[in-house]
Amino acid sequence: MTLNILFAAKPERWATYETPLRDALADAGIEAELALTLPPEEVDYIVYAPNSDLQDFRPYTRAKAVLNLWAGVEAVTGNETLTIPLARMVDPGLTRGMVEWVTGHVMRYHLGIDIDIERRDAEWEPRTPPLASERSVVILGLGALGAACAEMLTSIGFNVTGWSRSPKTVEGVTCLHGDDGLKEALSRAEIAVLLLPDTPATQNTLNVETIALMPEGARIINPGRGPLIDDEALLAALDSGQIAHATLDVFRVEPLPSDDPYWTDPKVTVTPHLAAETRPVSAARVIVENIRRGEAGEPFINLVDRDLGY
Ligand code: NAP
Numbered sequence: 001m002t003l004n005i006l007f008a009a010k011p012e013r014w015a016t017y018e019t020p021l022r023d024a025l026a027d028a029g030i031e032a033e034l035a036l037t038l039p040p041e042e043v044d045y046i047v048y049a050p051n052s053d054l055q056d057f058r059p060y061t062r063a064k065a066v067l068n069l070w071a072g073v074e075a076v077t078g079n080e081t082l083t084i085p086l087a088r089m090v091d092p093g094l095t096r097g098m099v100e101w102v103t104g105h106v107m108r109y110h111l112g113i114d115i116d117i118e119r120r121d122a123e124w125e126p127r128t129p130p131l132a133s134e135r136s137v138v139i140l141g142l143g144a145l146g147a148a149c150a151e152m153l154t155s156i157g158f159n160v161t162g163w164s165r166s167p168k169t170v171e172g173v174t175c176l177h178g179d180d181g182l183k184e185a186l187s188r189a190e191i192a193v194l195l196l197p198d199t200p201a202t203q204n205t206l207n208v209e210t211i212a213l214m215p216e217g218a219r220i221i222n223p224g225r226g227p228l229i230d231d232e233a234l235l236a237a238l239d240s241g242q243i244a245h246a247t248l249d250v251f252r253v254e255p256l257p258s259d260d261p262y263w264t265d266p267k268v269t270v271t272p273h274l275a276a277e278t279r280p281v282s283a284a285r286v287i288v289e290n291i292r293r294g295e296a297g298e299p300f301i302n303l304v305d306r307d308l309g310y
Contacts, residue, residue: 001031002031002032002033003030003031003032003033003044003045003291003295004032004033004035004038004042004043004044004045005021005025005032005033005034005035005043005044005045005046005047005291006035006036006037006038006043006045006046006047006054006060006063007021007034007035007036007047008046008047008048008049008052008053008054009047009048009049009051009052009069010049010051010052011036013049013069014036016280017047017069017280017283017284018034020280020281020283020284021034021047021284021287021288022034023281023284024281024284024285024287024288025288025291027285027288028288028289028291028292030288030291030292030295032291040059040060040061041059041060041061041062042062043060043062043063044062044063044064045063045064045065045066045067045290045291045294046060046063046065046066046067047067047069047287048066048067048068048069048076049068049069049070050068050070050073050075050076051075055079055081056081057079057081057082057083057084058081060084063084064084064085064294065084065085065086065087065290065291065294065300066082066084066085066086066087067087067287067290067291068086068087068088068089068304069089069278069283069287070088070089070278071088071089071090071091071094071144071145071276071278072088072197072198072225073086073088073197073304073309073310074197074198074199074225074309074310077199077304077306077309077310078309085300085303086303086304086306087290087300087301087302087303087304088302088303088304088310089278089283089286089302090144090286090301090302091278091279091282091283091286092279092282092286093278093279093281093282093283094145094276094277094278094279094282094283095144095145095148095276096148097275097276097277097279098145098148098149098195098223098275098276099145099148099149099152101223101249101274101275101276102149102152102153102193102195102221102223102275103149103152103153103156105221105247106137106153106158106191106193106221108247109191109219109221109245110129110130110132110135110158110191111129112127112129115127131157132153132156132157132158132159133157133158133159134159135158135159135190135191136158136159136160136161136188136189136190136191137153137158137159137160137161137189137190137191137192137193138160138161138162138163138185138186138188138189138191138192138193139153139160139161139162139163139192139193139195140162140163140182140185140192140193140194140195140196140205140224140228141162141163141164141194141195141196141197141224142162142163142164142168142170142173142175142195143164143195143197143310145195145276146162146164146193146195146196147162147168147170147173149193149195150162150170150173151170151171151172151173154170154171154172154173155172160172160173160174161173161174161175161176161184161185161188161189162174162175162176162185163175163176163177163181163182163185164176164177165177165178165201165308182205182210183210183213186210186213186214187213187214187215188215189214189215189218190215190218190219191218191219191220191221192206192214192218192219192220192221193221193222193223194206194220194221194222194223194224194225194228194229195223195224196224196225196228197224197225197309197310198224198225198226198227198228198309199308199309199310200309201308201309202225202227202228203227203228204227204228204229204230204233205228205229206220206228206229206230206233206234207230207233208230208233208236211233211234211237211242211243212237212242214242214243216241216242217241217242217243217244218242218243218244219243219244219245219246219247220234220243220245220246220247220248221246221247222246222247222248222249222250223249223250223275223276224250225250226248226250226251226252226253226254227252229248231252231262234246235261235262235265238265238267238268243267244267245267245268245269246267246268246269247268247269247271248262248268248269248270248271249271249272249273249274249275250273250275251273254272254273255272256270256272286301286302289301290302
């Protein structure tokens, strides 16, 4: 039987995903009509980007699952026309990208690399950066991305604490959860990395009260989502020195407006949502594995819990 698979994403994505998806389908022995447009009632699976034109899922009466191209699903979890299973993207290529980005930015703070980059005078004042084992890094969110970053930072020797909603075990990592766990985690966060999803429960996780729990001069790295941080609270904490520096990849409004104070704050590094991109070849395999599962009657992987919002 030939499956009908709709590719519902911005047309420019088609150029990058068409061949990897066709190759992955062929490798899995799945015959499929893969297209940008198909009669809705004949579609079996929807490969989906939340910024596509497809927002009303009701006509897709035969579809068995929506397979998201993105790891973040906050733009689709609230869509009430979507009543079939929704899988988010857990892509080894994306995960690897995030691990490399987070490790790079943690090392920048850990080694004080900016001091050397910015040195212009004849200042010959050698300093001894601490070893990773003397540095406490906290990762908020211990999911696919947070746990992978925690493992890498632990392998370098950092003293890593992770925080999640439910109890977790990650080898070598102190795992905390719940409200008290957050307080304990932040109180030791010389460097905090935010890898939580954007849900009603995680918005403003870093706010006036929680930022005040962090050691003075702490650093924040946010590749998670903009709404995780109360921006006014962060700007005030940067002003007062409570937070020494922040590296922000994600924002409440993207692209970040040109008059946003983050652009000009000398204690902020802005990166334009580039921390980790879905990699078409590995992502196509993940999508096709879910289609194979659907056809074999096996449970889908990476399903989103619509009540929790991630
Ligand atoms: P994930 O596997 O779903 O993990 C989410 C983690 O957050 C889990 O550990 C979860 O706890 C925890 N969490 C959720 N709600 C919580 C709460 N209320 N309190 C405490 N912990 C909570 O997600 P992921 O794949 O690691 O991705 C994380 C986020 O990264 C995505 O949602 C997306 O926003 C962002 N992202 C950004 C980029 C970029 O380029 N900047 C790229 C990809 C993804 P449990 O373990 O208990 O469930």
